[in-house]
Amino acid sequence: MENIVLLHSGAGSDTSFSKRLDNYASRASKNFNALDNATNSVVLMENDPDFNAGTGSVPRIDGTIQMDAAVAIQDNFGSVIAIENVKNPVLIARDVMLKSPHIMLSGDGAIKFARIMGHSEYNPMTKKAQKLIEKLKNDYKNNNFPEKFKDFYHDTVGAVARVGNEFAAAVSTGGAFPMLRGRVGDSPIPGAGIFVGKKGAVVATGMGEEIAKSILSYKIYSKIGEKGLADIIKEEIAKFNVSVGIIAIDSENYAYYANKPMAIGIKKF
Numbered sequence: 001m002e003n004i005v006l007l008h009s010g011a012g013s014d015t016s017f018s019k020r021l022d023n024y025a026s027r028a029s030k031n032f033n034a035l036d037n038a039t040n041s042v043v044l045m046e047n048d049p050d051f052n053a054g055t056g057s058v059p060r061i062d063g064t065i066q067m068d069a070a071v072a073i074q075d076n077f078g079s080v081i082a083i084e085n086v087k088n089p090v091l092i093a094r095d096v097m098l099k100s101p102h103i104m105l106s107g108d109g110a111i112k113f114a115r116i117m118g119h120s121e122y123n124p125m126t127k128k129a130q131k132l133i134e135k136l137k138n139d140y141k142n143n144n145f146p147e148k149f150k151d152f153y154h155d156t157v158g159a160v161a162r163v164g165n166e167f168a169a170a171v172s173t174g175g176a177f178p179m180l181r182g183r184v185g186d187s188p189i190p191g192a193g194i195f196v197g198k199k200g201a202v203v204a205t206g207m208g209e210e211i212a213k214s215i216l217s218y219k220i221y222s223k224i225g226e227k228g229l230a231d232i233i234k235e236e237i238a239k240f241n242v243s244v245g246i247i248a249i250d251s252e253n254y255a256y257y258a259n260k261p262m263a264i265g266i267k268k269f
């Protein structure tokens with residue numbers, strides 16, 4: 001069975017990004033380690049301002065940028081929640097998993113931990129985010145919030161990887177615009193936006209509140225082996241009436257599906 005890295009750039013993303021994601025998957029798949037392959041893929045997407053993660057993250061309604069990220073391997077997990085002023089949240093999530101006694105760190109504590117681990121201060125604000133803040137202010141004035149913005153933002157990023165019998169997953173997001181400061185979606189919650197076990201790896205994207213309420217990633221993982229991976233994913237996504245997408249791998253296959261367009265990158269090696 002070939003090794004694989006599979007990336008997504010969010011339910012609702014521009015599918016013309018797929019070529020770029022293929023390239024990121026290839027660049028990230030050099031060192032034949034599932035965790036590094038998934039994490040490095042996400043770092044490349046966090047550094048690309050076209051995506052809603054790291055540089056390019058969407059703002060909160062108060063104009064700040066808070067980001068969520070997570071990594072998972074079998075029997076281990078790390079995430080950061082509402083972290084600010086760092087370049088690569090996914091690398092801090094990996095440090096939480098590998099270098100701290102905890103699995104999740106949030107807010108100020110996550111930022112302090114990042115600095116101790118050597119991640120320097122960085123402002124992920126972009127012109128795109130500033131424009132969104134302006135648009136939101138105008139819409140407030142015109143009383144259009146929240147309908148006009150409902151389900152508006154996407155382009156969160158994620159990766160699943162398999163190398164031999166080893167699985168890993170990574171995810172990173174600026175969240176689902178518009179949202180309150182402090183809002184937490186599915187991405188940094190184990191079993192909600194991400195899950196890895198001995199049967200495979202699953203990452204979700206889309207409306208985080210709904211994904212988390214249904215513990216979607218664990219639900220899909222738990223059904224691996226009952227039928228084809230693609231069928232499991234499609235059946236679960238059919239239960240949602242908001243945007244949702246999944247990438248997943250098991251020991252035999254990989255599969256992805258979203259109820260909106262979703263850019264995908266793949267590297268087999």
Ligand code: ASP
Pocket residue numbers: 010011153154155156173174175176184185186187193204205206207208209
């Ligand atoms: N799931 C992310 C969140 O709710 C957003 C996304 O995947 O587009 O934070």
